[in-house]
Amino acid sequence: MESPTKPISYLDYKGEYKGILGWIFSTDHKRVGLLYLYTMLAFFSVGAILGLLMKIQLIAPGYTIMGPQTYNSLFTLHGIIMIFIIVVPGLPAVFGNFFLPIMIGAKDVAFPRINLLSWWLYAVGILIVLTSQFMGDGPPDTGWTFYAPYSFQTATNVLPAVFGAFVMGFSSILTGINFVVTIHRMRAPGMTWFKMPLFPWTLYGTAWIQILATPVIGITLLLIIAERTLGIGFFDPALGGDPILYQHLFWIYSHPAVYIMILPAMGVISEIIPVFSKKTIFGYKAIVLSTMAIAFVGYFVWGHHMFTSGMSGRALFAFSFLTFLVAIPSAIKVFNWVSTMHKGSLDLQTPFYWAVSFLFVFMIGGLTGLVLGSLATNVHLHDTHFVVAHFHFIVFGGTGFAFMGAVHYWFPKMFGRMYDANWANLGWGIFFIGFLALYLPMFYLGIMGMPRRYYDYLPEFHGGNIFSSLGAIVLIAGLMIIFINLVRSARHGTKISEKNPWGGTTLEWQVDTPPTLENFEEIPTITGKPYDYN
Amino acid sequence: MIEHRDDQGAKLGMWLFIFTELLLFGMLFVVYAVYRSMHPEAFRIAGEELDVTLGTINTVILLISSMTAAMSITAIQKGNKKLCLQLLGITILIAVIFLVNKYFEWGAKFEYGFYPGSPELHELGYGTILFFGLYFFMTGVHALHIIIGIGLFIYVALQVKKDKIHQTDHVWLENTGLYWHLVDLIWIFLFPLFYLIH
Numbered sequence: 001m002e003s004p005t006k007p008i009s010y011l012d013y014k015g016e017y018k019g020i021l022g023w024i025f026s027t028d029h030k031r032v033g034l035l036y037l038y039t040m041l042a043f044f045s046v047g048a049i050l051g052l053l054m055k056i057q058l059i060a061p062g063y064t065i066m067g068p069q070t071y072n073s074l075f076t077l078h079g080i081i082m083i084f085i086i087v088v089p090g091l092p093a094v095f096g097n098f099f100l101p102i103m104i105g106a107k108d109v110a111f112p113r114i115n116l117l118s119w120w121l122y123a124v125g126i127l128i129v130l131t132s133q134f135m136g137d138g139p140p141d142t143g144w145t146f147y148a149p150y151s152f153q154t155a156t157n158v159l160p161a162v163f164g165a166f167v168m169g170f171s172s173i174l175t176g177i178n179f180v181v182t183i184h185r186m187r188a189p190g191m192t193w194f195k196m197p198l199f200p201w202t203l204y205g206t207a208w209i210q211i212l213a214t215p216v217i218g219i220t221l222l223l224i225i226a227e228r229t230l231g232i233g234f235f236d237p238a239l240g241g242d243p244i245l246y247q248h249l250f251w252i253y254s255h256p257a258v259y260i261m262i263l264p265a266m267g268v269i270s271e272i273i274p275v276f277s278k279k280t281i282f283g284y285k286a287i288v289l290s291t292m293a294i295a296f297v298g299y300f301v302w303g304h305h306m307f308t309s310g311m312s313g314r315a316l317f318a319f320s321f322l323t324f325l326v327a328i329p330s331a332i333k334v335f336n337w338v339s340t341m342h343k344g345s346l347d348l349q350t351p352f353y354w355a356v357s358f359l360f361v362f363m364i365g366g367l368t369g370l371v372l373g374s375l376a377t378n379v380h381l382h383d384t385h386f387v388v389a390h391f392h393f394i395v396f397g398g399t400g401f402a403f404m405g406a407v408h409y410w411f412p413k414m415f416g417r418m419y420d421a422n423w424a425n426l427g428w429g430i431f432f433i434g435f436l437a438l439y440l441p442m443f444y445l446g447i448m449g450m451p452r453r454y455y456d457y458l459p460e461f462h463g464g465n466i467f468s469s470l471g472a473i474v475l476i477a478g479l480m481i482i483f484i485n486l487v488r489s490a491r492h493g494t495k496i497s498e499k500n501p502w503g504g505t506t507l508e509w510q511v512d513t514p515p516t517l518e519n520f521e522e523i524p525t526i527t528g529k530p531y532d533y534n
Numbered sequence: 535m536i537e538h539r540d541d542q543g544a545k546l547g548m549w550l551f552i553f554t555e556l557l558l559f560g561m562l563f564v565v566y567a568v569y570r571s572m573h574p575e576a577f578r579i580a581g582e583e584l585d586v587t588l589g590t591i592n593t594v595i596l597l598i599s600s601m602t603a604a605m606s607i608t609a610i611q612k613g614n615k616k617l618c619l620q621l622l623g624i625t626i627l628i629a630v631i632f633l634v635n636k637y638f639e640w641g642a643k644f645e646y647g648f649y650p651g652s653p654e655l656h657e658l659g660y661g662t663i664l665f666f667g668l669y670f671f672m673t674g675v676h677a678l679h680i681i682i683g684i685g686l687f688i689y690v691a692l693q694v695k696k697d698k699i700h701q702t703d704h705v706w707l708e709n710t711g712l713y714w715h716l717v718d719l720i721w722i723f724l725f726p727l728f729y730l731i732h
Contacts, residue, residue: 185543215557231651232667240660
């Protein structure tokens with residue numbers, strides 16, 4: 001140890017390696033978090049542009065800018081990028097890595113080297129997925145779900161896409177294990193379970209889902225690979241296999257994966273709302289328990305993706321009932337957040353705008369989920385644009401809005417610079433309007449019977465689609481304002497060294513801005529509860 | 535800077551990882567259960583094609599290797615480096631023998647035309663195709679774990695040799711042992727499901 005000097009910021013620290021190597025070989029949890037952030041922003045831009053291209057194709061019936069095969073490969077790639085590269089790792093990988101250790105008073109995660117390894121696996125997984133676009137017989141056209149039997153019958157290049165997703169699953173498991181051990185073993189003295197802030201709590205629930213569900217998709221994807229290369233026949237009716245079994249295995253993971261996406265988003269919202277309401281969170285324990293309840297019940301609802309695939313009547317009934325059950329803890333949280341704001345002294349800043357609009361879109365997404373969870377309505381709406389609108393309200397509206405809120409909330413702490421609030425608010429407003437214009441008409445189109453995943457539609461759907469496509473353009477405009485503002489501010493924004501610009505009460509607001517290499521020169525002892533504004 | 539060290543945390547991490555492995559194989563057991571219940575008769579007949587003697591030998595030696603792995607941990611805890619290395623050597627040797635047996639077993643099946651996608655298998659009907667598909671896939675994934683285990687034991691043995699793993703710091707060895715018991719445990723389930731149930 002050197003002689004005591006002023007502790008150095010993690011951004012200025014000069015380690016063994018210089019330049020970019022100092023990032024991709026750094027085991028510092030903060031740098032790993034930023035590596036994830038940069039990777040995700042790059043691929044999110046690609047995914048968003050793919051989405052825009054699809055919406056432009058749908059602005060009029062028939063061939064607009066692409067034919068059916070191109071459209072099929074576009075929605076496949078859009079899905080793979082947005083699901084496997086962005087929202088599944090999403091908040092835990094970026095903000096979990098950066099803030100989990102700080103919020104529980106630790107110097108790093110439990111296994112820093114495994115943490116870096118998980119980013120590398122993630123990056124390698126992405127590269128493997130990308131090769132599917134340029135090699136073999138054209139980009140995959142199966143959709144991100146790789147449904148059997150088409151996924152082993154299509155001539156397109158499905159193998160690398162599936163294998164890349166498998167490798168990324170490995171990365172997700174390692175992050176999950178790392179977080180569970182970190183939370184169990186490294187909380188600061190005095191931080192009992194019920195003195196832990198809510199974002200770490202949701203990361204804890206998420207990490208368990210990552211551990212318990214991801215192996216299932218791992219083996220399922222391996223089976224698809226074996227099916228394509230060896231013809232083992234598990235999912236091939238011609239060899240005695242059952243394609244419905246594939247759907248079961250796939251959704252046993254992929255439904256809990258929805259909670260991997262949304263739980264940390266709920267955690268972020270639970271951080272932002274008390275800080276900008278200047279009020280203690282309402283019902284801390286209710287939020288914690290509902291988090292764990294969602295993580296638990298979320299395992300037993302996968303069948304609601306398969307109501308029309310063929311299941312016994314009893315199974316249909318059970319899955320529908322459990323789907324309604326899982327809505328209850330989600331609703332409890334919404335009541336908690338609204339009650340926290342009640343009679344608070346609201347501080348209208350950018351993160352708060354994102355949090356409040358999250359409540360709005362999350363509620364629409366959640367309630368339409370119940371429409372789909374009801375057996376009778378599901379038969380009518382299955383595989384229509386209603387479904388597309390519903391999950392975009394949850395995944396993009398829920399997780400995406402929380403992600404934006406998190407970026408704007410923690411940005412000053414991460415970079416030691418402040419963004420331009422006026423541009424940020426303007427970007428939020430345009431984005432929000434674009435979002436609603438893009439997805440709300442899809443509910444209507446779905447109810448009228450427009451199916452998903454077609455490049456073409458009947459003339460009577462034209463009006464709704466024009467509206468939706470214009471919404472997509474507005475949304476992209478808002479996104480550009482937000483991104484340009486953030487990137488510019490990360491490099492040239494006004495420097496701040498204030499520890500606590502928002503008046504937060506959790507530990508990350510008590511360390512230096514930007515945090516020092518070790519986060520804490522001395523590990524703090526926790527006495528009070530988080531969110532104490534009295 | 536003092537390296538953060540937390541043996542209990544490292545073992546907790548390993549147990550969680552073992553949990554994920556159990557789920558991975560667990561789903562394969564589900565697939566097995568589904569298809570066995572659909573084709574009980576074909577599975578029974580196909581199971582008689584497997585070589586119970588070779589399977590039993592592999593089960594016994596794998597159990598012995600788990601014992602030697604556990605003993606190597608006790609040896610290092612007592613500070614007996616030489617004994618520890620010898621026991622690790624035996625463990626690795628047994629793992630290799632297991633794979634050699636597997637190679638001959640698989641080879642014999644290939645000769646009879648029992649492999650995924652073979653025309654002979656195709657004539658025998660759905661149940662037999664699925665049985666051998668499951669047999670090759672599940673024992674194949676298991677063999678992959680054996681190979682990874684061999685790699686881990688070689689790494690650990692080198693670390694013991696270099697005194698990086700020693701009496702007071704041996705969590706790597708313990709975790710590798712845990713992993714090896716898992717691989718053993720999976721085989722304990724695979725063996726009766728394929729070879730013994732008639």
